[in-house]
Amino acid sequence: MMQTRTPKPGDVETRLRSARAGEDGLERATQRLMGRVRDQRLADVSYAAVDSPFGPLLLASTERGLVRLAFPEEDVDGVLERLARRVSPRIIESASAFDPARRELEEYFTGTRSGFEIATDWTLISDFGRRVLRATCEIPFGGVSTYKEVATDAGSPRGSRAAGNALGSNPIPIVIPCHRVLHTGGGLGGYGGGLERKRWLLELEGALTPRLG
């Protein structure tokens, strides 16, 4: 510091610095703050971790609905940073904001729900992506389609590859069922969350027969 001598314990400077120790009341103040931010809807994006058979999923919502669903291996800080830049930096953690989504996902994963009712926010999806994913949302639970078909439905019959890219960058997988789109030749194609998960989801929905062994 600006002192030339070394401060001894008991010096005014040392005593002032020791005020940094006390944190009684900080947790309560933080919880009260978060409650006010939620009640007055001061944040633009909320997020929370939600359990699933794949591990904890990161869910993020705006006022309009679910804007992002990230698989466990995705870097949480990175996902939140991108949301800060592309949606709003007013992002807070809020477990209670996801009670309906948590319930619907749990029902889906246990086989008692075949469609989602929670609202979605398509802010992160490009124009062409919207057309492709809108077509994807039309594929029913238990059904499948092909890259070529959804490209055609999106208005680009020759855009299979572009449709594949749009599906691969689906920001809300599972809820927007991009796992139901397969290769035109019958192969599984790709999946942002990994092919094992795509197969698992299709088996859960009864669209694929479980492999033996």
Added chain:
Amino acid sequence: MSVNGPPPFQRFLDEHRVAVWRFLVASVGPSDADDCFQETFISALRAYPKLGRDSNLRAWVLTIAHRKALDVYRARARHAVPVAEPEQFERDSQPPPAARDEELWGAVEDLPQRQRSAVVLRFVGDLAHREIAAAIGCSEDAARRSLHEGLAKLREAAPA
């Protein structure tokens, strides 16, 4: 949508809430710190999207906290309560603060406003002279002087 905005608010809050809390407890005392803490972070949240990526977030939020602390001092002065009384009230209503150096913090409270702000921002908020100057709204030299004068008074009022 800004390319170079601040980090997610939750991360900003997690990183700076301890510094803000300690600063407020030192500035306005434990009983007013909670309300000031709310006001500080709610103001910060409202203004948040306008910040740039390279903003000094710690100095920024301590500047807001400093303004909220001044509001508390102004309100106390308006209610024309003798200086000792709110403190007395605090002592009665709070559980005995384990290690709060009452002699010293009483003396801090008695400092002129600018000296008090400079001392608390420096030693509790850990801000550099330049950041203290920005928070108070004075020159760096003036901040340095206020800090020096405040410390001299404290040494006299609360000797080790």
